[in-house]
Amino acid sequence: xxxxxxxxxxxxxLIGARLARLRRLGDDGYTTETVVVIALLVAMAIAVLAIVTxxxxxxxxxxxxx
Numbered sequence: 411x412x413x414x415x416x417x418x419x420x421x422x423x424l425i426g427a428r429l430a431r432l433r434r435l436g437d438d439g440y441t442t443e444t445v446v447v448i449a450l451l452v453a454m455a456i457a458v459l460a461i462v463t464x465x466x467x468x469x470x471x472x473x474x475x476x
Contacts (some may be wrong), residue, residue, distance in 0.1 A: 425446070
């Protein structure tokens, strides 16, 4: 799994690449604002998923099975 900084770097690179592609292609029906909003929502969802996963793994590791 990615670390916190690695995850942010990957998300930032993906957003940058997507925006660069949109600039090259022109208007494909989505405004840049829409793409940025969607990308931010995806980034927030990934962050929440990472936090929940970490908490579930921590809880599972704290269970005493013996």
